[in-house]
Structure formats: C-alpha cells, structure tokens
Amino acid sequence: MILGLPNRGNNFEIGSARITGKSANDIKKEVISLDESTTMPDVLKKFIIFLLSNLFFPLHNYRTPASIISVARNVEKFLSYNWPDSIREFLVAEFNAIAKKKKKGQPLGYLNGFVHIIIIWFLEHYTLHEPLNSKSRPRFLRWGSDVVYNDADASSLFDGLSPLAY
Structure with a gap:
C-alpha cells in the first residue's frame, strides 16, 4: 500500500519452485544497462523482474524464482495481484x-x-x-x-x- 499498488485480487505466491540462473544483481545490471534503443515491452519486463526480485521478494541467496519471471512474461496480470x-x-x-x-x-x-x-x-x-x-x-x-x-x-x-x- 506504501507504493500505491492494488490491494485486491489474488495473492502472488513466490513458491519454492525452481530458481532461475539469474541473480538479483544480474537483473539490476540489466536494468541499469537499458538505453533508448530498448523496446518499451522489454523495459517493462525487466523493470517488473527487478521490482519483484530486488525490492518485493529479495532472497538471501540472491537468486530469482521462476514465478517472478512468469509475472514479467504476462505483464497484463501484474495489476491483478494483491501486492x-x-x-x-x-x-x-x-x-x-x-x-x-x-x-x-x-x-x-x-x-x-x-x-x-x-x-x-x-x-x-x-x-x-x-x-x-x-x-x-x-x-x-x-x-x-x-x-x-x-x-x-x-x-x-x-x-x-x-x-x-x-
């Protein structure tokens, strides 16, 4: 609620599903390296992955759960979650x-x-x-x-x- 995200809808479950090979630091570097040639859909996907992996659900092992990547692949569903x-x-x-x-x-x-x-x-x-x-x-x-x-x-x-x- 501090961020103004929707407080209705389904809960996002980070789950214990497999972890991707990307670390939160790798994702942060990808976001920093974005430039004007990056398409808006790619910017949005990378930003969502960064938001979820580095701010909302950072893990002590710095790995990114596959569930976070799936949210970025289906950007339309992002606002359907009760963050x-x-x-x-x-x-x-x-x-x-x-x-x-x-x-x-x-x-x-x-x-x-x-x-x-x-x-x-x-x-x-x-x-x-x-x-x-x-x-x-x-x-x-x-x-x-x-x-x-x-x-x-x-x-x-x-x-x-x-x-x-x-």
Whole structure:
C-alpha cells in the first residue's frame, strides 16, 4: 500500500519452485544497462523482474524464482495481484522463520523480503535519524549509508521507543 499498488485480487505466491540462473544483481545490471534503443515491452519486463526480485521478494541467496519471471512474461496480470497482501504474507512467513530459529537458539541468518520499505517507513515516522536531503527520490536516498543496526543496536532502539500517542 506504501507504493500505491492494488490491494485486491489474488495473492502472488513466490513458491519454492525452481530458481532461475539469474541473480538479483544480474537483473539490476540489466536494468541499469537499458538505453533508448530498448523496446518499451522489454523495459517493462525487466523493470517488473527487478521490482519483484530486488525490492518485493529479495532472497538471501540472491537468486530469482521462476514465478517472478512468469509475472514479467504476462505483464497484463501484474495489476491483478494483491501486492500489499502478498508482500505481507511473505514477510510474516520470513519473520516467523526467524522467530522459530531464535527460539531454538539457532543462528538467525538473513530475513528475506521487503524490509527495505519497512525501514524507510520507520525512518520517516520516527525522528531517530534526520534525513540528509528530505526531497531525495527514491526516498531511501534521504538517509546516509551509516543507518545500520545489528541485533543489539536494534534491541536497544526498540526498548527506547515510546508508543505513539493518538
């Protein structure tokens, strides 16, 4: 909903289907290398693959599931998915997996998903870090690269927050 994508329709399932040979970084390089000679349908397909693999559903192994490629091949269906709920479902499953590992005392590993946008929302709603340039676009460029937290930092940060008064 932060992005204004439709919140109706079917959920997109990333699934555990086979992974393509392309990494998220490969896809990012392809998007950067686009030029005016690239046809609009190709630009759209590459952008959708980039959006899904690098922002909505990034995986810690940087691989791109085949389900993402299939959405780009059928661009008309892109707006038929309920993206906010799909992303939420993906994140909830990821947070639950981390919580189970923490409970068992296992190494937590990485959290896959749309965490970048949650971080932007957090930084915009809590004045812990002032933006370097409040008008920068995309919005994540408003803060410096020094806004990084490890487990201990994040824990003390959340302990120090007070609930919002409504």
